[in-house]
Structures are given as C-alpha cells and as structure tokens.
Amino acid sequence: MLKYAAKRILLAVVTIFVIMVVTFFAMNAIPGGPFAKEKAPEPAVRAALEKRFHLDRPLVEQFFLYTGNVLQGNFGISTKTGREISTTIFESFSISARLGGISVLVALSFGLVLGSIAALTRNKLPDQLIVFFTTLAAGVPSFVLGTLMLLVFSLMLKWFPVWSATNQNYVLPVIALSLYPMAHVTRLTKTSMLDVLGQDYIRTARAKGVRPSLVIFKHALRNALIPVITYIGPLTAYALTGSMVVEHIFSIGGLGSKFITGIDNRDYPMIMGTTIFLASLMVLLTLISDLLYSAVDPRISFD
Amino acid sequence: MRTQRTDKMPRAQLLSMHIDVDQFIPATDEEKVRHERMMESTTFLKDGLRKLFKKPLAVLSIVILALLLLTIIFAPMIVPYGYDEMISVNGSRDRTAKNLRPMTYSVNEQKAIEEGQHIFPHIFGTDENSRDYFIRVVYGTRVSLTVGLFASLIVLFIGLFYGSVAGYIGGTVDLVMMRIVDVIYSLPDTLMVILLSVVLDQVLGTSLRGTALGNIGTNMISLFVVFALLYWVGMARLVRGQILSIKNNEYVLAARALGAGPGRIITKHILPNCISVIFIATALQVPAAIFTESFLSFIGLGVQPPMPSLGYLANAARGGMQTYPYKLAFPALGICLIVLSFNLLGDGLRDAFDPKLRR
Numbered sequence: 001m002l003k004y005a006a007k008r009i010l011l012a013v014v015t016i017f018v019i020m021v022v023t024f025f026a027m028n029a030i031p032g033g034p035f036a037k038e039k040a041p042e043p044a045v046r047a048a049l050e051k052r053f054h055l056d057r058p059l060v061e062q063f064f065l066y067t068g069n070v071l072q073g074n075f076g077i078s079t080k081t082g083r084e085i086s087t088t089i090f091e092s093f094s095i096s097a098r099l100g101g102i103s104v105l106v107a108l109s110f111g112l113v114l115g116s117i118a119a120l121t122r123n124k125l126p127d128q129l130i131v132f133f134t135t136l137a138a139g140v141p142s143f144v145l146g147t148l149m150l151l152v153f154s155l156m157l158k159w160f161p162v163w164s165a166t167n168q169n170y171v172l173p174v175i176a177l178s179l180y181p182m183a184h185v186t187r188l189t190k191t192s193m194l195d196v197l198g199q200d201y202i203r204t205a206r207a208k209g210v211r212p213s214l215v216i217f218k219h220a221l222r223n224a225l226i227p228v229i230t231y232i233g234p235l236t237a238y239a240l241t242g243s244m245v246v247e248h249i250f251s252i253g254g255l256g257s258k259f260i261t262g263i264d265n266r267d268y269p270m271i272m273g274t275t276i277f278l279a280s281l282m283v284l285l286t287l288i289s290d291l292l293y294s295a296v297d298p299r300i301s302f303d
Numbered sequence: 304m305r306t307q308r309t310d311k312m313p314r315a316q317l318l319s320m321h322i323d324v325d326q327f328i329p330a331t332d333e334e335k336v337r338h339e340r341m342m343e344s345t346t347f348l349k350d351g352l353r354k355l356f357k358k359p360l361a362v363l364s365i366v367i368l369a370l371l372l373l374t375i376i377f378a379p380m381i382v383p384y385g386y387d388e389m390i391s392v393n394g395s396r397d398r399t400a401k402n403l404r405p406m407t408y409s410v411n412e413q414k415a416i417e418e419g420q421h422i423f424p425h426i427f428g429t430d431e432n433s434r435d436y437f438i439r440v441v442y443g444t445r446v447s448l449t450v451g452l453f454a455s456l457i458v459l460f461i462g463l464f465y466g467s468v469a470g471y472i473g474g475t476v477d478l479v480m481m482r483i484v485d486v487i488y489s490l491p492d493t494l495m496v497i498l499l500s501v502v503l504d505q506v507l508g509t510s511l512r513g514t515a516l517g518n519i520g521t522n523m524i525s526l527f528v529v530f531a532l533l534y535w536v537g538m539a540r541l542v543r544g545q546i547l548s549i550k551n552n553e554y555v556l557a558a559r560a561l562g563a564g565p566g567r568i569i570t571k572h573i574l575p576n577c578i579s580v581i582f583i584a585t586a587l588q589v590p591a592a593i594f595t596e597s598f599l600s601f602i603g604l605g606v607q608p609p610m611p612s613l614g615y616l617a618n619a620a621r622g623g624m625q626t627y628p629y630k631l632a633f634p635a636l637g638i639c640l641i642v643l644s645f646n647l648l649g650d651g652l653r654d655a656f657d658p659k660l661r662r
Binding site: 015023030 | 318489494497498499502505506594597601603604614625635643647
C-alpha cells in the first residue's frame with residue numbers, strides 16, 4: 001500500500017512538473033515578447049525592463065525563477081489588466097468551485113440512483129428509459145445543451161433569470177454541466193451493480209433471509225460504489241474544464257470564463273497561470289480518488 | 304379484493320430467487336434446425352455483420368450517417384452557392400438577402416423570380432453576411448467529420464505503432480515507454496489542448512503563411528498536431544494490452560521458431576487477432592474528436608473563418624440567438640446527430656465484433 005501510494009504521488013509530482021515545463025516553454029515559443037508591441041520602447045528602456053523582469057537571463061533559468069514564484073503562489077501580472085493573476089484566480093475560483101462542486105454532487109447522486117434502478121429493473125421499462133436517457137445525454141455536448149437551455153428557459157420562457165452577480169441562479173448551469181457525467185456515472189453504476197448482484201454473497205444474504213432492501217443497500221450498493229470512486233477524479237476534472245464553456249455561455253464570472261477571456265486577449269501569463277493552477281488541481285484530485293479507491297477496496301493488489 | 308391468477312406464476316419480487324418463467328422462450332424454427340444438422344460455416348466478418356444488422360439502433364445510426372454523408376457529398380454539387388459566397392442577383396450583390404428565414408427569398412430575389420428567373424431556395428435561410436446558411440452547415444459538417452476521421456486515424460497509427468513496440472519488446476523498454484504514457488495520460492487533456500492550440504496557432508501561423516499547408520488553416524493543423532501529441536496514449540495502452548495477451552500463444556512461438564522476424568509476427572500473427580477491438584476503439588474515437596473540435600471552435604480556437612465547422616457556426620449563432628434561434632438549432636442538431644450516431648455505431652460494433660462479448 002505504502003509503495004503504491006509513493007508511486008502514485010511520484011507520478012503526480014512528475015506530471016505537475018511536466019505540465020509546468022510544457023506550459024512555460026510553449027508560451028515562450030510564441031513569437032514576440034511582452035514588450036514587442038506596436039509602441040516599442042527605447043532600446044535602453046527595454047533592456048532595463050527586461051533586466052527588471054529577468055527576461056535577459058537564459059530561458060532555463062527563467063523557468064526555475066517562474067517555478068519558484070509559482071510555488072509561492074505568485075503567478076505574475078496579467079498583461080491585459082495589470083492585476084495580480086493569483087488574486088484573479090483565487091477570487092474567481094470560488095464561483096467555479098461552487099458550480100463544479102454542485103455539478104459533481106448532482107451527477108454522482110442522480111447517477112448512483114438511476115444506475116441502481118436500471119440494474120435492479122434490468123431489461124424492464126425503467127431500465128430502458130434510463131438507457132435511452134443516458135445514450136441521449138452522452139451525445140449532447142455541454143455547450144450545445146447550455147446554449148439551448150439558456151435560449152429556451154431563460155430568454156424565451158423566462159423561467160430562470162439570466163445570471164448576474166446579485167441574482168445567482170445555478171439551476172441551468174448545473175444541469176448543463178452535470179448531465180454528461182451523470183450519464184457516465186449511471187452507466188458505471190449499472191455495470192458494477194449488475195456485476196455485484198450476480199455474486200454469490202448476494203445469494204447467500206438472500207438465502208439467509210435478509211430483507212431485499214437491506215441486501216441492496218448494505219451488500220450490493222456498497223460494493224458497487226467502489227468503481228464509481230475511481231471516476232470521481234476524472235469527473236471533477238471534467239467539471240472544472242467543462243465549467244469554462246458553461247460559464248462562458250451563462251456569462252458567469254468564474255475562473256473558466258477568465259481563462260477564455262485570457263485566450264481571447266492572448267493574455268499569456270493569465271493562460272499560463274490558470275493552466276498550471278487548474279491542471280495541478282486536477283492531478284491532485286485524481287491522485288486522491290485513486291488513493292481512496294485503493295484504501296476502500298482491500299481486494300486490490302499492489303504490484 | 305385482489306384476485307390471484309392461477310395460470311401464471313406470481314410476479315417475481317426484487318432479488319427473489321424464483322426462476323423467472325419469462326426467460327424460457329420456445330426455440331425458433333431456425334434453432335430447431337440447428338440442433339439437427341451443422342450450419343454452414345461462417346466467417347468472423349459475416350457473423351459480426353449479421354449480428355450488427357440485427358440491432359435496430361446500430362442500423363438506424365448507419366442510416367443516419369449514410370444520409371449525412373450523401374448530403375455533404377452531393378449537396379454542394381446541387382446547391383449553386385459557395386460557403387463563402389455572398390448572394391447576388393443579376394450579377395450584383397444582393398444587400399437585401401441578410402438574415403433570411405428558412406425557405407424565403409429576399410426582396411431582390413422576389414423581383415427576379417417575377418421576371419421569370421429560377422432561384423434556388425435558401426433551405427436554412429441566410430446569415431448576417433448574406434451567405435446561404437444551408438451550404439455553410441453542409442461545409443461545417445464536412446469539416447467536423449473530416450477532423451473527426453483524420454484525428455482518429457492519426458491516433459490509430461501512432462497508438463498502434465507505440466503500443467506494438469512497447470508490448471512486443473517488453474522489459475525495460477516497455478517500462479520506460481509506459482511511464483511516458485502514464486504521464487501524458489494523467490495530463491488534463493482539455494487544458495493541454497487549449498494551451499497547445501493557442502501556441503501552435505501563433506507559432507505555425509507565421510511559419511506556414513503562404514504555403515500549401517497554410518491554406519488548410521493553422522488552427523486545423525494545430526488540432527491534428529494536438530491529437531497526434533496527446534490522444535494516442537489511450538490507444539497505445541489498448542494495443543499494448545492486446546499484444547501482451549496474444550504474444551505468449553503457441554502459434555507466435557511456432558512462427559518465431561520458423562524464423563519470422565518481429566515485424567512479420569506483429570503484422571501477420573498478432574494484429575489480425577486484435578484488430579476488431581482496435582477498430583471499435585477507433586470508431587469511438589471519432590465522436591470524441593468531433594466533440595473536441597467543436598469545443599475548440601466554440602471557444603474560438605478551431606477552424607479559420609470563413610471556413611465553417613459545426614462548433615464555429617454554433618458559437619457564431621449565439622450572438623443573435625433570440626432573433627434567429629434556428630441558426631443555432633441547425634449546427635447544434637448536426638453535432639448531436641453525428642456524435643450520437645457514432646456512439647451508437649461504436650456500441651453496436653462492440654457488441655457484434657468484440658471477441659470477449661461473443662457467446
């Protein structure tokens with residue numbers, strides 16, 4: 001177990017390092033530095049500026065300077081707004097985290113319930129309806145769903161208010177963000193539930209006379225949950241990246257929409273900072289869900 | 304009072320251990336015949352296709368994809384408009400043809416029709432630059448499908464090569480190669496795709512300008528590069544797993560004893576035995592690629608305007624979506640149809656061709 005955990009943690013650290021290397025050198029490969037604008041400063045001023053921001057040093061040294069700054073939570077200054085990027089990230093991330101968190105919870109809880117129902121009523125009407133729904137949901141990209149819902153429910157029918165800072169309505173964004181992972185969780189739960197229901201210990205429990213409800217909740221569902229745990233990592237990652245588009249559509253000022261604005265403005269320090277922040281967060285969450293998985297299921301062997 | 308029917312077994316309760324009588328169905332005539340004499344032998348392909356065509360959803364998705372394919376091949380030949388052509392009447396640009404509703408004509412066109420000219424209807428109307436919207440959606444579908452297919456092929460080839468080498472050689476080479484895959488696999492793909500698209504767009508844009516490749520659009524090329532760099536790892540893992548499970552079979556040993564080289568063993572003895580699994584994975588890669596392309600186009604990193612793609616059109620239509628909701632509906636519907644059909648087709652193929660699921 002310890003060896004496995006150490007291996008996974010090492011992989012996570014290497015991954016985060018690779019992310020930083022890729023991000024930094026990719027951004028530096030873009031022609032034109034921060035001072036190569038239409039109004040180019042005097043050579044002397046420019047040299048002073050480059051010295052001030054350590055741009056006269058070799059690229060590798062710049063990378064380690066940047067890494068050191070990032071580790072201290074300093075992502076630099078946005079070239080567009082001139083604000084500290086770390087402030088922007090931490091301000092807007094709370095909105096994204098709330099949106100993503102609710103979506104993950106919704107996807108997990110609905111997915112688990114629907115998946116269990118589908119497994120218990122296999123090949124009957126409820127199962128067929130759920131399969132139909134999950135197939136459909138897996139084919140609709142979140143941006144299509146989000147835009148259509150905004151159009152129909154917010155603008156045409158006016159059932160839900162359009163997002164504003166004072167009137168925050170999470171219903172439509174959460175639906176748009178959680179439908180696709182919900183379909184995935186449903187499928188996953190159904191497969192693993194069917195697998196568990198076919199096991200001998202379920203029959204033993206029933207033969208002992210344990211009530212069906214108790215068998216389902218205590219014996220079946222608990223064991224069927226295990227594969228779903230591994231999906232929590234990718235699910236949160238999906239919610240974080242998916243929230244970019246959803247925030248963009250519903251004009252929610254979260255981290256995702258800041259990222260897209262950064263792309264639109266070609267605000268490279270902003271893109272760099274957000275990418276490193278989000279990517280590291282995703283890697284960490286995947287790490288946690290993998291470790292949790294191995295802690296929950298004692299049957300897993302560590303090679 | 305509830306009446307008990309005696310001619311039927313009581314309905315089985317949840318998790319009950321009663322035998323469900325409904326599961327016992329009489330044998331069909333075909334099955335009865337099969338008990339008496341051997342059926343003629345069938346090939347793997349024939350048997351799989353027979354199973355595939357028994358699934359209504361798979362057949363439906365094939366029909367939808369075929370219809371879409373026919374439309375995007377033949378529509379540009381029939382419809383007399385180009386995807387970047389502003390509508391003109393009698394040789395001069397028609398300024399009244401902006402934002403027409405589906406199947407309507409502009410004022411100038413109406414006049415021309417009254418004069419006896421034949422004007423092809425705007426099936427989906429026109430956009431704000433008075434371009435025929437139907438042909439733009441058709442070209443958008445073309446672009447999206449092409450991106451999906453090509454990206455899947457790139458992923459297939461790289462994954463096939465890398466996975467075969469790692470799986471066949473094994474040992475330290477395999478270990479090192481798979482650690483690299485592990486790292487790339489745990490990179491958050493969407494973020495990296497966005498990052499690389501931003502960078503490649505800038506880097507390639509300056510170096511490719513004016514060349515033949517530049518005409519395809521730098522964003523398109525960067526999309527393919529991104530797929531080639533990131534998305535092959537899943538395929539490589541799959542191929543490696545397949546090869547590891549096959550390479551210890553006796554027939555591989557026999558081939559090696561007869562002096563066959565590794566290249567021949569991989570292509571002649573191993574790959575044919577796992578080709579169905581790989582093919583299915585490729586089919587399921589297509590909707591994923593289309594998804595990614597439309598996502599990137601939607602956030603402004605996809606194809607180069609005026610070239611349309613479905614995601615680009617959907618994004619462009621958001622501007623006036625309250626006035627012209629159909630402009631959003633057509634490309635959105637297109638994406639959903641394509642992704643859904645490919646998903647269903649991939650599922651159907653898996654059920655029909657995956658040896659592990661065969662009974």
